[in-house]
Amino acid sequence: MTEIASDPDAALKGVADGATVLVGxxxxxxxxxxxxxxxxxxxxxxLTVVSNNAGNGDHGLAALLAAGQxxxxxxxxxxxxxxxVFDALYRAxxxxxxxxPQGNLAERIRAAGAGIGAFFCPTGVGTPxxxxxxxxxxxxxxxxxxxxxRGDLALVKAHVADTRGNxxxxxxxxxxxPVMATAATTxxxxxxxxxxxxxxxxxxxxxxxxxxxxxxxCPASTELAEEGAAG
Amino acid sequence: MTTATIEQPDRGPLTRTELAQQIAADxxxxxxxxxxxxxxxxxxxxxAPDSGVVLHTENGMLGMGRxxxxxxxxxxxxxxxxxxxxxxxxAAYFHHADSFAMMRGGHLDVCVLGxxxxxxxxxxxxxxxxxxxxxxxxxxxMDLAIGAKDVFVMMTLFDKQGRAKLVPSCTYPLTxxxxxxxxxxxxxxxxxxxxxVVVTATFGTTVEELRSRLDVPLLAG
Numbered sequence: 189m190t191e192i193a194s195d196p197d198a199a200l201k202g203v204a205d206g207a208t209v210l211v212g213x214x215x216x217x218x219x220x221x222x223x224x225x226x227x228x229x230x231x232x233x234x235l236t237v238v239s240n241n242a243g244n245g246d247h248g249l250a251a252l253l254a255a256g257q258x259x260x261x262x263x264x265x266x267x268x269x270x271x272x273v274f275d276a277l278y279r280a281x282x283x284x285x286x287x288x289p290q291g292n293l294a295e296r297i298r299a300a301g302a303g304i305g306a307f308f309c310p311t312g313v314g315t316p317x318x319x320x321x322x323x324x325x326x327x328x329x330x331x332x333x334x335x336x337x338r339g340d341l342a343l344v345k346a347h348v349a350d351t352r353g354n355x356x357x358x359x360x361x362x363x364x365x366p367v368m369a370t371a372a373t374t375x376x377x378x379x380x381x382x383x384x385x386x387x388x389x390x391x392x393x394x395x396x397x398x399x400x401x402x403x404x405x406c407p408a409s410t411e412l413a414e415e416g417a418a419g
Numbered sequence: 420m421t422t423a424t425i426e427q428p429d430r431g432p433l434t435r436t437e438l439a440q441q442i443a444a445d446x447x448x449x450x451x452x453x454x455x456x457x458x459x460x461x462x463x464x465x466x467a468p469d470s471g472v473v474l475h476t477e478n479g480m481l482g483m484g485r486x487x488x489x490x491x492x493x494x495x496x497x498x499x500x501x502x503x504x505x506x507x508x509x510a511a512y513f514h515h516a517d518s519f520a521m522m523r524g525g526h527l528d529v530c531v532l533g534x535x536x537x538x539x540x541x542x543x544x545x546x547x548x549x550x551x552x553x554x555x556x557x558x559x560x561m562d563l564a565i566g567a568k569d570v571f572v573m574m575t576l577f578d579k580q581g582r583a584k585l586v587p588s589c590t591y592p593l594t595x596x597x598x599x600x601x602x603x604x605x606x607x608x609x610x611x612x613x614x615x616v617v618v619t620a621t622f623g624t625t626v627e628e629l630r631s632r633l634d635v636p637l638l639a640g
Binding site: 214215216217218240264265266267268275278279285287288289290291292293294295297298309310311312313314315316317357358359360361362363364365366367394 | 476477478479480493494495496497501506512513514515516518519520522523542547552554555556557558559560561562565566592593594595596
């Protein structure tokens with residue numbers, strides 16, 4: 189059953205050193221900043237972070253990297269105009285980087301959540317990112333064998349949750365949230381708003397509560413949280 | 420499909436705007452289209468309002484509208500370049516695995532990408548210069564390159580040092596193999612066909628002059 193946590197620190201109890209953490213977001217859209225701040229406060233070290241980017245500016249994921257708690261990051265697009273924290277750590281040899289094509293990142297996480305052992309994918313065939321990987325020709329097309337990415341912990345930002353853990357997202361802040369929620373031993377979700385079971389139309393639930401272990405309300409700092417539950 | 424090469428030596432090279440217009444005019448009405456980060460994004464400005472083209476953005480949206488202005492800016496609504504955008508009537512949101520299934524599964528009609536180099540056989544290099552101090556970042560480029568039914572490249576034909584970017588074999592790390600179908604540049608457009616590289620138009624130059632500057636054999640229609 190989904191547990192409703194009183195605050196982000198309570199939601200992140202028991203994070204172990206060396207954990208693999210799936211962190212939602214595409215740049216800052218959908219980045220679970222309050223949960224990342226709480227992860228920093230746990231002091232957990234030697235983390236492997238899986239996220240599309242490697243932090244923006246000095247907040248959220250960038251702050252986690254700056255705190256020296258991340259040993260390795262798995263992402264598709266680390267280099268951005270405001271990724272100076274990551275850039276400096278990488279150039280100093282203080283963080284390990286695994287670059288994964290964005291669709292492979294999503295599908296490898298999806299595969300973990302869906303119980304798929306591995307899959308053959310056409311992305312990256314003949315490129316440096318497929319070097320050393322098993323390949324196979326199926327019906328005349330070449331594919332690369334890709335393995336799932338599973339997390340010990342997933343940190344996700346959604347818009348609205350009900351007390352059963354059913355989730356709605358908002359616009360392109362959805363991005364990796366629904367797949368990451370399925371792929372971790374413990375999935376923690378921060379939401380703008382919590383509503384009673386029954387207040388979300390079952391037809392429009394995006395992430396069913398079975399994938400959600402803990403929910404914590406972190407009201408958005410803007411008026412955007414005023415949107416309707418079905419919006 | 421072979422049409423006569425249109426040589427226009429007496430005009431200048433295409434401006435960036437003209438290049439974007441050229442590509443927009445060649446996108447079939449009603450297509451599902453992904454425009455890459457940077458220059459390709461400008462193609463959207465030249466699509467006819469009645470074209471029925473639906474724009475896909477990798478971060479989970481179909482029916483993406485123009486860039487957001489003023490009060491329209493919403494941090495939860497951005498494009499692949501993380502620029503705030505708007506939604507159009509009939510837009511849809513979806514998660515990343517669905518978004519990339521649209522590419523990989525062959526559902527997108529056209530994508531337009533920038534390039535460092537393209538080979539005559541359609542290999543694409545656009546994600547990494549391979550320089551030792553460069554931080555590699557691939558994003559969705561590899562998935563798009565092998566996924567869309569037609570991959571159009573939008574680039575200058577020569578780099579700042581005057582070196583051709585349409586080459587017999589890419590020297591930069593590859594993004595995809597044999598995936599590019601058409602190359603739009605400031606001085607010429609090319610169809611990459613099983614028979615070879617066909618020059619379909621020139622701007623401020625001739626096929627003869629291009630043959631002297633490129634190491635790729637050129638066919639003219």
